[in-house]
Amino acid sequence: GQNIDQPTEMTATEGAIVQINCTYQTSGFNGLFWYQQHAGEAPTFLSYNVLDGLEEKGRFSSFLSRSKGYSYLLLKELQMKDSASYLCAVPNAGNNRKLIWGLGTSLAVNP
Amino acid sequence: EAQVTQNPRYLITVTGKKLTVTCSQNMNHEYMSWYRQDPGLGLRQIYYSMNVEVTDKGDVPEGYKVSRKEKRNFPLILESPSPNQTSLYFCASSLSGGTGGSGYTFGSGTRLTVV
Numbered sequence: 245g246q247n248i249d250q251p252t253e254m255t256a257t258e259g260a261i262v263q264i265n266c267t268y269q270t271s272g273f274n275g276l277f278w279y280q281q282h283a284g285e286a287p288t289f290l291s292y293n294v295l296d297g298l299e300e301k302g303r304f305s306s307f308l309s310r311s312k313g314y315s316y317l318l319l320k321e322l323q324m325k326d327s328a329s330y331l332c333a334v335p336n337a338g339n340n341r342k343l344i345w346g347l348g349t350s351l352a353v354n355p
Numbered sequence: 356e357a358q359v360t361q362n363p364r365y366l367i368t369v370t371g372k373k374l375t376v377t378c379s380q381n382m383n384h385e386y387m388s389w390y391r392q393d394p395g396l397g398l399r400q401i402y403y404s405m406n407v408e409v410t411d412k413g414d415v416p417e418g419y420k421v422s423r424k425e426k427r428n429f430p431l432i433l434e435s436p437s438p439n440q441t442s443l444y445f446c447a448s449s450l451s452g453g454t455g456g457s458g459y460t461f462g463s464g465t466r467l468t469v470v
Binding site: 343 | 458460
């Protein structure tokens with residue numbers, strides 16, 4: 245089957261670094277997405293990884309290991325506004341026009 | 356500004372009264388999709404469309420209808436809403452669906468309550 249696992253909740257301190265993990269099982273791989281979603285708002289696109297390694301975008305970086313079925317989102321210099329849910333998603337192997345979504349990791353950034 | 360526009364933002368309705376949630380995008384995207392989001396269940400796809408007049412069922416299509424008569428519009432229709440359709444709904448569009456690095460652009464969401 246196809247599945248995504250993420251921790252349900254995480255807590256971190258303003259100014260710190262936090263790593264949000266995502267493991268996936270899929271019979272074929274066509275990339276991995278990370279989205280940020282503030283409570284009651286729409287998800288917004290953060291990153292897309294299709295090759296192994298780390299991709300950096302300002303304070304946010306995303307890492308992928310296809311052999312391990314593993315990705316993480318790294319958030320540096322945390323700010324209060326980073327308190328949100330972070331969603332991991334991969335295209336469905338049988339129909340890559342559909343995404344399989346994780347349930348999201350709710351991150352709370354404390355002062 | 357590139358965006359997906361959903362209306363209404365909030366809607367309270369009664370069981371059985373037909374309703375339509377509109378979705379429009381101005382990015383000339385071929386792919387559009389509807390999701391519902393419920394606590395503990397995450398985002399679940401209702402229907403998606405690869406292009407005009409091309410629609411397909413997602414994971415939870417029962418009780419919903421869609422149409423794609425124009426590229427920019429993808430309305431969601433609830434012919435006879437029931438309380439279990441109370442949810443937060445999102446429309447999304449993309450250049451290429453689940454592949455490619457462009458990701459999805461989501462509308463602001465519609466919070467629907469059926470009593």
